[in-house]
Amino acid sequence: MLELVDIGRSYRVGPGQMHILRDLSLTVAAGELVSIMGGSGSGKTTLMNIIGLLDKPTSGQYRIDGQDVLGAKARELSRLRNRLIGFVFQSFFLLPRLNAWRNVALPLMYRGTPEAEARRRAIAMLERVGLGERTEHMPAMLSGGQKQRVAIARALVGEPRVILADEPTGALDPKVSQEIMELFLALKREYGVLILIITHDPGVAAQCERQVVLANGVLTETRC
Amino acid sequence: MLTRVIAEAAANLLASRQRSALALLGIVIGAGAVIAMLNVGAIAREETIRQFRQLGTDILTLRADGLTGLGNFQLGDIEAVPEMVPGVAEIAPFVIGGGSMSFEGTTAGGSQLGVTAAFAHVSRLRLESGRFISDHDRYELYTVIGAGLARQLSNPYAMVRVGSGLRLGRYVFTVIGILEPVLQSPMMPVDIDSTMFVSLPNVRRILSNPSLSMAIARMRPEAEPEAVTEQLQRYLGPRLRDATLSVQSAKQLIAGMQSQMQLFTLLLGAVGAIALALGGVGVMNIMLVSIAERRREIGVRLAIGAEPGDIRTLFLAEAVILSVTGGLIGIGLGLAGAYGFAKLSGWAFVLSPTAAPLGAGVSVMVGIFFGFYPAVMASRLDPIEALRAE
Numbered sequence: 001m002l003e004l005v006d007i008g009r010s011y012r013v014g015p016g017q018m019h020i021l022r023d024l025s026l027t028v029a030a031g032e033l034v035s036i037m038g039g040s041g042s043g044k045t046t047l048m049n050i051i052g053l054l055d056k057p058t059s060g061q062y063r064i065d066g067q068d069v070l071g072a073k074a075r076e077l078s079r080l081r082n083r084l085i086g087f088v089f090q091s092f093f094l095l096p097r098l099n100a101w102r103n104v105a106l107p108l109m110y111r112g113t114p115e116a117e118a119r120r121r122a123i124a125m126l127e128r129v130g131l132g133e134r135t136e137h138m139p140a141m142l143s144g145g146q147k148q149r150v151a152i153a154r155a156l157v158g159e160p161r162v163i164l165a166d167e168p169t170g171a172l173d174p175k176v177s178q179e180i181m182e183l184f185l186a187l188k189r190e191y192g193v194l195i196l197i198i199t200h201d202p203g204v205a206a207q208c209e210r211q212v213v214l215a216n217g218v219l220t221e222t223r224c
Numbered sequence: 225m226l227t228r229v230i231a232e233a234a235a236n237l238l239a240s241r242q243r244s245a246l247a248l249l250g251i252v253i254g255a256g257a258v259i260a261m262l263n264v265g266a267i268a269r270e271e272t273i274r275q276f277r278q279l280g281t282d283i284l285t286l287r288a289d290g291l292t293g294l295g296n297f298q299l300g301d302i303e304a305v306p307e308m309v310p311g312v313a314e315i316a317p318f319v320i321g322g323g324s325m326s327f328e329g330t331t332a333g334g335s336q337l338g339v340t341a342a343f344a345h346v347s348r349l350r351l352e353s354g355r356f357i358s359d360h361d362r363y364e365l366y367t368v369i370g371a372g373l374a375r376q377l378s379n380p381y382a383m384v385r386v387g388s389g390l391r392l393g394r395y396v397f398t399v400i401g402i403l404e405p406v407l408q409s410p411m412m413p414v415d416i417d418s419t420m421f422v423s424l425p426n427v428r429r430i431l432s433n434p435s436l437s438m439a440i441a442r443m444r445p446e447a448e449p450e451a452v453t454e455q456l457q458r459y460l461g462p463r464l465r466d467a468t469l470s471v472q473s474a475k476q477l478i479a480g481m482q483s484q485m486q487l488f489t490l491l492l493g494a495v496g497a498i499a500l501a502l503g504g505v506g507v508m509n510i511m512l513v514s515i516a517e518r519r520r521e522i523g524v525r526l527a528i529g530a531e532p533g534d535i536r537t538l539f540l541a542e543a544v545i546l547s548v549t550g551g552l553i554g555i556g557l558g559l560a561g562a563y564g565f566a567k568l569s570g571w572a573f574v575l576s577p578t579a580a581p582l583g584a585g586v587s588v589m590v591g592i593f594f595g596f597y598p599a600v601m602a603s604r605l606d607p608i609e610a611l612r613a614e
């Protein structure tokens with residue numbers, strides 16, 4: 001479903017160029033659960049931004065369902081992100097002024113879903129991630145694990161086909177981290193959604209059916 | 225969709241109440257000044273009309289200016305004016321004096337006017353009781369007084385009425401008439417409401433050096449003040465000894481007052497406009513600060529699927545809500561200010577029909593104008609940069 005071919009990404013730093021990704025290729029089929037590991041600064045977040053249509057590579061091709069997406073304009077990219085991709089970030093990134101269900105409903109709002117329906121679906125999704133009791137809570141009143149559940153609900157509410165999670169358990173203790181991982185596994189089974197998890201935790205990576213490691217700008221696959 | 229954007233923008237503004245309130249201030253002052261100005265202008269215009277309603281706008285006042293002071297008209301020359309000057313319908317000469325009058329131990333200051341019988345008609349005076357001075361009264365010690373003067377001289381035990389005796393200097397005048405209350409007119413050198421009228425012959429008794437230096441005239445309906453003034457100069461000018469004639473017309477005075485008002489209005493308008501512009505810059509500043517602080521929020525919204533246009537609309541809505549709220553408060557304060565001004569000056573309060581809609585419209589415009597740049601800035605943020613922000 002996702003097809004990256006010879007992706008390169010370099011930053012201009014001072015007079016020279018810094019090549020973070022070099023001729024990186026990756027193909028992921030729908031419904032797969034893939035972990036990406038790699039040292040700090042190896043370019044994992046950079047790669048995720050490219051896959052998530054937030055950033056463009058300096059070279060290479062990127063196709064989703066066989067369609068080239070690198071030529072798309074800002075508005076089109078927004079629509080593609082809204083329909084296709086759900087993001088989960090390390091530090092949750094909930095909007096502090098919106099309560100739990102409004103945070104979750106946000107992707108639907110930007111799609112033009114009527115508020116009543118958006119609310120119903122957001123609350124249903126919060127129930128699914130185990131937060132049915134806390135739909136009106138403000139983010140500041142939630143624990144780290146609960147915040148990440150809200151963020152996962154927000155990523156899933158629009159029924160995307162891809163979930164991109166950048167160190168989703170990085171800010172959580174091992175027990176909560178394991179709960180979140182189990183939630184991801186369950187959601188993958190239920191919704192058949194493709195999940196890419198960037199992680200430093202080998203225990204997390206071990207639960208994924210495919211594991212890739214990013215080093216020196218290229219990916220190498222490790223079979224478990 | 226729009227109501228949702230407005231609700232969200234309002235919630236964001238409420239979350240940083242203090243800062244929003246500060247940003248409002250400039251708009252409040254600007255809109256307030258504009259509204260107050262428009263309304264005070266309307267009140268003053270209404271008052272001008274009211275002041276001239278008593279005498280009418282077809283009035284002229286004539287004055288003989290001597291080399292060292294007041295000049296003198298010849299009574300005969302004045303009385304011949306309606307015949308000799310085609311534009312004048314009627315005319316009444318008068319002599320001005322000032323001194324205190326007393327009644328039953330109560331003393332009041334005011335002016336005395338020596339007049340002919342024509343005066344009442346020319347200046348449209350109406351009597352509450354009694355009659356006006358007649359040309360047959362000559363040396364009779366009769367007087368007619370204004371309503372205000374009658375009130376000032378009366379006390380609960382002794383009311384001034386027709387038949388009462390008023391002392392002025394060595395003479396006691398019998399009141400033969402009391403006028404209805406009248407507003408002071410910019411066309412008259414004295415306030416008729418607190419004036420004591422006597423016949424021309426009697427003036428010699430109460431003033432040591434009386435001069436017949438003024439007259440009030442009414443033009444014919446179709447006459448133009450400029451032409452009539454010229455005719456008067458041609459006829460009366462050569463007949464004055466050691467004096468020049470000056471003529472003032474109500475129409476010209478009104479025009480003068482109006483152009484003065486316009487200048488005043490323009491000035492206040494400029495002050496309001498500057499305050500509004502400063503307020504707008506304040507809104508812009510607050511929006512830029514707020515956007516800098518909420519970069520990550522913008523990044524998240526973009527990642528979730530907000531289009532750049534959605535971000536622009538959100539921040540534009542915040543700016544417009546800010547300035548409209550400020551505008552509404554300003555309109556309230558401006559109207560209150562105009563009301564206070566009317567109360568203080570004793571004028572009638574009138575609501576200018578254009579003021580409130582104009583104020584509201586202008587504050588929306590200010591919000592859009594000054595909110596546009598920050599909103600576009602926000603919508604152009606690169607999502608990765610925005611997400612990276614701490």
Ligand SMILES: Nc1ncnc2c1ncn2[C@@H]1O[C@H](COP(=O)(O)OP(=O)(O)OP(=O)(O)O)[C@@H](O)[C@H]1O
Nearest residue numbers: 011012013020038039040041042043044045046047
């Ligand atoms: N805008 C930029 N300009 C220059 N260099 C950048 C820019 N963005 C990222 N980099 C560099 O790219 C490299 C990869 O960054 P990236 O955030 O992808 O690392 P990462 O693998 O996610 O690291 P971590 O595990 O610490 O999150 C880093 O060395 C970083 O300094």
Ligand SMILES: [Mg+2]
Nearest residue numbers: 044045046166
């Ligand atoms: Mg990273």
